[in-house]
Amino acid sequence: MKQRVDFLRLPWVETVYHRTVHSETGQPPIERWLGSIPKPLPLPSTADLREAFLWSQIRTVTKTATVSLHGNTYEVDPMMAGMKVELVFDPFDLADIEVRAAGKAVGKAIPHHVGRHAHPKAKPETPAEPAPSTGINYLKVLGDEHTANTAKGINYSSLMDDSRGQK
Known part of the structure; x- marks a missing residue:
């Protein structure tokens, strides 16, 4: 039962909690979190x-x-x-x-x-032979399918167990 409650809490967190102004900070939590991410993200040094x-x-x-x-x-x-x-x-x-x-x-x-100049397990990278072209852009097909599936959104009410409210 606990897993079900946590699953149902997610829509509330995303649609209500993250977007409601917090009484202590004066900001919605999602805006405060996004504002804490440095822009641009720091890159490691050489x-x-x-x-x-x-x-x-x-x-x-x-x-x-x-x-x-x-x-x-x-x-x-x-x-x-x-x-x-x-x-x-x-x-x-x-x-x-x-x-x-x-x-x-x-x-x-x-x-x-020094008799060995490289570690015995260190193998230099050799570029792989490029695969022959099939004419199908697989990543584009996946991307289009993903976009179509996520554009519909989630109907959270359809996820509710119908037997919960009935006796």
């Missing part, structure tokens, strides 16, 4: 995008202040010997490794022996 796509792995620094990553050996600060560090890197460039300890950048790992 540095933020690069950071989002970096890979990382945890390694323990050896007594000789080195770490290994996929067959490559890197030198790090000797003060980190015995510590667990996070190696942060672009999977397509294993020559440039950032070292982080406790979530903070502590320097670069200096390549000592």
